């Protein structure tokens with residue numbers, strides 16, 4: 376099957392034609408030299424690495440999996456070499472802070488690099504992804520000494536990071552966690568406990584593995600307010616800034632799981648492991664949220680990345696596979712891509728993927744504005760928009776991403792179910808993104824119970840005003856037939872939002888996942904109107920690439936956006952039927 380091709384042209388279209396990237400960068404200190412041309416040249420190289428080095432390891436890595444040999448993790452053949460090549464080429468430090476050796480490039484570059492990695496090899500993508508999240512938490516919350524000791528080698532990728540939250544009895548509810556931290560009498564603590572499901576908990580790439588571990592101090596109150604965050608390295612600091620003794624923390628087992636087999640998901644035992652406090656005592660969850668928010672966007676992009684790869688493979692297969700007569704009377708066998716139902720499966724994936732990528736780029740631009748804009752109010756506003764969209768990106772991209780992987784598998788019929796074509800791996804791999812980093816149900820609750828109430832409801836209203844203004848601006852180019860249905864869907868979303876404002880927890884819980892999907896469908900529609908308007912604005916000079924966007928926009932509005940009607944109808948009901956049955960009757 377054809378190799379994965381990174382969608383660099385699509386990113387160039389978004390940056391150059393839809394989001395006015397060059398002007399946006401010109402306003403951000405430190406990014407004045409950054410433009411679409413630079414983005415394209417960097418992302419072309421990233422795409423070559425993804426398809427040339429990482430994709431060839433994807434299937435063998437899935438077959439071989441990780442092993443635990445004498446307490447050490449052994450990753451599949453080629454993984455360690457690929458990781459070192461990746462770090463040496465500078466990909467780990469792309470958006471890192473120059474103060475710690477990073478290249479300081481914008482988030483847009485990073486998010487698109489992440490997408491390409493996830494398309495080519497989801498298991499691999501978690502190594503740099505988790506390290507970056509750990510770097511952010513350390514940057515924002517750790518002491519200057521810890522930053523100086525750990526950040527340069529984590530930013531470069533020489534050392535990797537892991538996040539250690541989950542325990543057997545503490546998953547979503549981290550207030551239940553039992554791992555303990557006892558002061559050692561110096562500035563360090565002895566960490567004791569067992570964590571499960573720890574991604575990238577260990578590996579055979581060399582260097583150090585830096586765990587950020589949530590634990591309780593001896594006098595800590597119950598619940599989340601009693602949780603603190605600790606930095607626990609696999610190797611303690613040694614002489615001359617080198618690696619010292621092994622910290623007493625070990626991999627007890629590797630989890631056997633449905634997908635991402637080349638990613639070591641570890642049971643970690645901390646047996647009095649030395650750790651240092653990151654942030655204030657009792658404020659560990661707050662510090663960890665810096666890492667979790669970064670990871671949530673990254674996990675959303677995992678859904679997008681897997682969907683892109685699966686859709687590409689399915690479309691290539693559908694162009695070759697001959698079955699049946701054409702629906703237009705063409706005598707068969709015709710390529711299955713001629714069948715309307717097969718086309719709908721592929722178009723559904725495309726319409727999601729390209730809108731999601733646009734929304735990812737828009738969100739990444741807000742992150743760059745939040746980090747660098749000279750005006751503090753503009754920074755704060757952009758940061759709040761990122762907070763609002765984080766659960767939407769995480770949950771909607773991974774739900775639609777999984778659905779796209781399943782539809783792509785369906786395009787191959789029985790050949791999608793057997794291992795040979797690799798489609799079932801996409802389905803197995805994509806599934807985890809709906810679960811980890813806070814399940815999608817929990818993301819929906821975050822949106823409804825926390826994010827909608829931010830700024831007394833003004834934040835979400837401000838977001839809707841941005842969308843409506845963009846719809847009005849797009850209409851002359853994109854046309855009312857395209858824009859009006861999106862504007863109507865936005866009205867539906869606004870009405871559902873008003874009804875949910877201040878809703879009792881039961882009502883919020885019963886509505887949350889439907890509401891998040893409605894929100895995402897409107898956001899995707901918003902992105903399609905912007906892309907259609909940008910394509911139309913090019914006029915007679917538009918290439919088939921740009922004209923194709925208009926057709927995809929129409930497909931989205933005619934065939935996918937109407938889901939908002941059903942969701943709005945479901946949301947009009949109270950929780951009675953959800954809660955009426957006794958637990959034993961479910």
Ligand SMILES: Cc1cc2nc3c(=O)[nH]c(=O)nc-3n(C[C@H](O)[C@H](O)[C@H](O)COP(=O)(O)OP(=O)(O)OC[C@H]3O[C@@H](n4cnc5c(N)ncnc54)[C@H](O)[C@@H]3O)c2cc1C
Nearest residue numbers: 538539540541546547572573574640811812813814816817
């Ligand atoms: C492969 C893999 C890798 C992982 N990597 C890491 C990692 O690197 N670090 C780490 O710390 N953890 C990691 N995890 C853990 C992961 O984040 C958790 O599994 C996930 O957050 C859900 O927790 P849980 O499994 O305990 O499910 P539970 O919390 O038991 O949830 C079960 C179900 O109940 C729902 N639910 C629970 N509470 C609520 C609520 N209050 N309101 C509504 N619904 C609720 C959930 O949505 C879910 O559907 C990983 C897990 C896996 C499988």
